[in-house]
Amino acid sequence: MAHDYGERMSLMLDGRLNARERADLTAHLATCEECRARWAAFQQVDRVLASAAQVAPAPGFAARFAGRLARQPARRTAPRRVFAGIGAFATGAAAIALLAVPMLLAVWEGIRTLVQGALLLLGSLVAGAPTQLGYSISLAARWLVTLRALNEAGQSIIGALSPSAGPILAGYVLMLVVVVAAWATVMRAVSGRQNTMTLPVLVF
Amino acid sequence: MGRECALLYDNEPADITAARRGNAAAFTRLVEAYQRPVYNLAYRMLGNAGEAEEAAQETFLRVYTQIGTYQAGRKFSSWLLSIASHHCIDVLRRRRLTWLSIEDEEAPAEMLTSDAPGPEDTMLQNEQETTVRKMLATLPPDYRLPVVLRYWHELSYEEIAEATHSTVSAVKSKLFRARAMLANQVGQFQTSG
Numbered sequence: 013m014a015h016d017y018g019e020r021m022s023l024m025l026d027g028r029l030n031a032r033e034r035a036d037l038t039a040h041l042a043t044c045e046e047c048r049a050r051w052a053a054f055q056q057v058d059r060v061l062a063s064a065a066q067v068a069p070a071p072g073f074a075a076r077f078a079g080r081l082a083r084q085p086a087r088r089t090a091p092r093r094v095f096a097g098i099g100a101f102a103t104g105a106a107a108i109a110l111l112a113v114p115m116l117l118a119v120w121e122g123i124r125t126l127v128q129g130a131l132l133l134l135g136s137l138v139a140g141a142p143t144q145l146g147y148s149i150s151l152a153a154r155w156l157v158t159l160r161a162l163n164e165a166g167q168s169i170i171g172a173l174s175p176s177a178g179p180i181l182a183g184y185v186l187m188l189v190v191v192v193a194a195w196a197t198v199m200r201a202v203s204g205r206q207n208t209m210t211l212p213v214l215v216f
Numbered sequence: 217m218g219r220e221c222a223l224l225y226d227n228e229p230a231d232i233t234a235a236r237r238g239n240a241a242a243f244t245r246l247v248e249a250y251q252r253p254v255y256n257l258a259y260r261m262l263g264n265a266g267e268a269e270e271a272a273q274e275t276f277l278r279v280y281t282q283i284g285t286y287q288a289g290r291k292f293s294s295w296l297l298s299i300a301s302h303h304c305i306d307v308l309r310r311r312r313l314t315w316l317s318i319e320d321e322e323a324p325a326e327m328l329t330s331d332a333p334g335p336e337d338t339m340l341q342n343e344q345e346t347t348v349r350k351m352l353a354t355l356p357p358d359y360r361l362p363v364v365l366r367y368w369h370e371l372s373y374e375e376i377a378e379a380t381h382s383t384v385s386a387v388k389s390k391l392f393r394a395r396a397m398l399a400n401q402v403g404q405f406q407t408s409g
Binding site: 018019021022023025026028050053054056057058060061062063064065066067068069070073074076077078080081084 | 240244247248251252253255256259260265268269272273276277280341344345347348351363366367368373388389391392395396398399400402403405
């Protein structure tokens with residue numbers, strides 16, 4: 013039967029058992045042949061690994077490194093990268109906000125008008141229960157107002173998506189995508205995860 | 217055991233300060249002092265001399281760019297090995313995508329020895345080295361790393377946890393599992409090695 017002493021054997025090899033735990037393990041090993049065999053295997057692994065020397069690089073490692081460092085494009089040191097990162101982040105965020113906010117406002121205006129129309133319609137339905145003439149006229153007026161609001165909302169949205177507005181909208185979205193992509197590239201370069209030669213994207 | 221790291225490097229604090237100010241000569245001295253432990257870690261993790269050289273060089277480049285973030289209270293060697301460890305894990309992840317195996321790779325790199333070995337010693341060392349390389353190759357990278365840091369760099373559980381951004385409990389568990397996996401096959405390694 014396998015006993016749960018494996019982790020203690022590992023800790024024993026690293027000298028991380030206290031006296032009581034060591035005594036407990038030793039006492040168990042004295043009575044359990046299976047665990048004794050396992051302990052012997054653990055010790056053998058330990059011996060093999062401990063017997064292997066550190067491996068050294070081929071001579072001239074430091075000189076090769078110095079050459080490589082000299083060939084590297086100037087890497088920014090970490091504090092400068094932090095400031096550059098904050099600058100790039102702020103610039104990118106501002107550019108995206110400038111491009112995205114008008115679009116969001118236009119869409120929001122359409123949505124707002126639509127919601128207002130829907131609310132008016134709902135109000136008309138609720139208030140339209142009485143059958144008197146005055147109420148009927150009032151109801152008709154409200155319906156007209158509602159339909160007008162719905163019409164305006166529809167025109168606002170359709171206008172934004174109409175064929176004539178299509179190229180403008182497409183250009184707008186494309187510009188937004190390019191700015192986001194350029195920003196992501198710059199942020200990667202600034203964080204040192206990419207060669208700074210990609211920075212010419214900024215020019216765009 | 218030949219496990220001495222460059223931990224007794226007297227001018228380390230002064231060279232770190234100078235390197236942080238951009239002194240290339242000081243940084244080169246740090247490279248000379250730590251090339252062996254960094255290369256050894258890379259070699260044990262990757263099992264390949266060429267990749268180990270590349271990984272060690274890249275580690276020092278990263279250290280060079282990040283030395284401004286090094287906190288003076290921390291052990292420099294642990295910080296350095298932490299950067300090397302993460303880079304090696306990244307290399308292994310990328311390698312998994314290209315379906316390479318470290319089992320059928322080249323002969324071990326130059327060995328660290330204090331005395332020039334005779335032919336018999338060299339043969340014995342090569343046999344041992346092959347056995348160790350095969351053993352390490354059977355371990356998943358996240359088990360192999362604590363084994364390497366424990367056996368070749370003599371880091372404590374706490375230092376391994378810090379270097380691998382892990383917990384002492386996880387280190388304890390990974391070392392046990394790694395040893396258990398190796399214990400199941402150690403005889404086979406030694407007869408075939």
